[in-house]
Amino acid sequence: MVEEVRELVNNNDLKDRVEVFFIDIMEDDLTLYPEEKKLIERGYQLPLTFLNGKLGFYGKIDTNRLLIALKSMK
Template identity: 50%
Template sequence: MGEMYDEFVEFIQNSDVKDKVDIKFIDVMEDSLDGYDAVKTMLEKGYGMPLTAVNGRLRFYGGISNEMFYEEIKKHL
């Protein structure tokens, strides 16, 4: 997952939204999920990783292209 995240960060850093977004990676195997109840629920239900949120709301699960995620970000700016 870390590699996908790194690629996404690079993609965003090379885009027009780079100064308008904060990106955070949570390792569900190592980081505490306290405060991430929706993530816990989705994992318990078997949703695939990565789980992706925009403005704190889960929007995607499983694989997603950087372009699709970028378009979703643009909708919320």
């Protein structure tokens, strides 16, 4: 899924406007990500997808919906 999202961004006019990064909840220090940690503890299904610092999607990523959301952002 990680590579699928990177490919989606890189194969569109988004690559210069969008930063994609992933947090490995098994390896990374979640205290650095308090909002994400809170949502995980509340049982939100992974992956969590944030857009401009706000939760956009959770659970399986629908790349078509993600692409539409990214393109509509200013």
